[in-house]
Amino acid sequence: MLEVIVQNPRDAYLAEKYGANRMEVVSAISxxxxxxxxxxxxxxxxxxxxxxxxxxxxxxxxxxxDEAARxxxxxxxxxxxxxxxxxxxxxxxxxGGDIDxxxxxxxxxxxxxxxxxxxxxxxxxxxxxxSYQVLRTYGKDIKQLLTSGGTASAxxxxxxxxxxxxxxxxxxxxxxxLVGSGVKPENITTFxxxxxxxxxxxGSAARxxxxxxxxxxxxxxxxxxxxxxxx
Numbered sequence: 001m002l003e004v005i006v007q008n009p010r011d012a013y014l015a016e017k018y019g020a021n022r023m024e025v026v027s028a029i030s031x032x033x034x035x036x037x038x039x040x041x042x043x044x045x046x047x048x049x050x051x052x053x054x055x056x057x058x059x060x061x062x063x064x065x066d067e068a069a070r071x072x073x074x075x076x077x078x079x080x081x082x083x084x085x086x087x088x089x090x091x092x093x094x095x096g097g098d099i100d101x102x103x104x105x106x107x108x109x110x111x112x113x114x115x116x117x118x119x120x121x122x123x124x125x126x127x128x129x130x131s132y133q134v135l136r137t138y139g140k141d142i143k144q145l146l147t148s149g150g151t152a153s154a155x156x157x158x159x160x161x162x163x164x165x166x167x168x169x170x171x172x173x174x175x176x177x178l179v180g181s182g183v184k185p186e187n188i189t190t191f192x193x194x195x196x197x198x199x200x201x202x203g204s205a206a207r208x209x210x211x212x213x214x215x216x217x218x219x220x221x222x223x224x225x226x227x228x229x230x231x
Contacts, residue, residue: 009047031060051086063121091121153182
């Protein structure tokens with residue numbers, strides 16, 4: 001399963017046309033990806049039949065959210081249900097650097113039947129292994145964990161990612177690992193040599209010149225899918 005970041009209807013159209021399996025819909029990718037506007041998500045869902053995962057992230061200051069931000073997130077999740085996305089992408093931590101379990105449980109309640117991906121807020125926690133174990137206790141409610149394994153590039157966390165993937169395979173009601181950050185057509189064979197995995201997330205690496213302002217390219221999607229489908 002290859003998930004590609006999209007920001008607009010053209011991205012969504014090209015992602016589907018060139019063979020991506022799913023799209024993560026964001027705005028403000030220069031800020032790391034924020035919640036898309038109502039108009040954007042409606043038009044993106046209209047432009048592509050790919051399953052859409054909508055980012056729920058009201059600001060880029062941190063992954064710590066106060067009450068005002070939480071209210072916005074609840075409203076945005078209501079919007080996600082209205083426009084017909086497959087799921088939401090969320091991650092929140094406490095000021096002390098732990099998984100914000102109170103907010104996570106609220107998000108699980110708010111999302112209803114939507115799928116939930118917990119994103120790379122995990123990498124911002126003070127103890128990634130302890131935080132990973134906390135998230136595992138919510139395995140029935142979290143569909144996927146988007147992670148690099150704790151490093152800027154997932155390529156530098158292959159042993160940990162392999163162990164986490166094995167954990168998810170041993171526990172049927174666990175979330176699946178969605179490997180992201182640093183995944184490129186140029187290195188997907190290296191990932192697969194260690195992980196032999198099926199679920200990857202890419203952003204600029206799927207585009208011309210690795211630039212979010214440029215189009216998604218068929219040849220890049222083809223290379224990624226050829227290697228992923230060997231897994």
